[in-house]
Amino acid sequence: MTRFHLDPRLSGDTTPVVELPLSLVLLHHDANYPWTILVPRVPGAVEIADLSAAERAVLTEEIVAVGDAVRSLTGCHKLNVAALGNQVPQLHVHVIGRFRDDPAWPGPVWGAAAPKPRSLETRDALIEALRQRLERTE
């Protein structure tokens, strides 16, 4: 069994938030949206079907927990949950808070608007708030 390594394109676009039992949770650097990414720490997984049924059940509950944290912290109007992987094959699930006045609404976020930078202070505050909520629900 090979070890789990985070794809460098995922690590380059994000900052780690917390390690849940199955998934590493990342915060995307694009400040247009509260955009998290869950990466199950299962070496070689590309499709959801590459996880065991038990791992899939854990992933689903981690998606819900991260979505709840994003929603309660940001007051977003809708969550977008997606496992695409056309560009980065490593299995990863986007959990994105959407607002009716965000730059991509009502379309999906990918390729919709130029990425907006976030100050280090804002980023660290968001990460700390997400981590506290997610550690509480573990």
Place this chain on the structure above:
Amino acid sequence: MTRFHLDPRLSGDTTPVVELPLSLVLLHHDANYPWTILVPRVPGAVEIADLSAAERAVLTEEIVAVGDAVRSLTGCHKLNVAALGNQVPQLHVHVIGRFRDDPAWPGPVWGAAAPKPRSLETRDALIEALRQRLERTE
């Protein structure tokens, strides 16, 4: 408890394939992609968190079963799985077979290419093949 009614925008774009224990499975009319949509028959559900944990576990396994059917029937290179719901609030999950030469690759499919019609014969054959595989795995 109100009854489940399929949103008319979902029914207008699709043809029903099969009823799984939780979800109604639909085939999208856009022939650019083998594009299925799962709609859990839970009245009022908008977010995945609106389902019970037991329903979420069933939904996850139905997503995997539909993805396996799409992949084995079409030989697609990747699956895209997404619950967005920005335009149609009723909870629905896209399970889309993607090819490295499809008109949206490697981007997401939404808004990428003009919808392509499918002949009734091709549509019915695809629906029948999906139904047979999914009834076998129920």
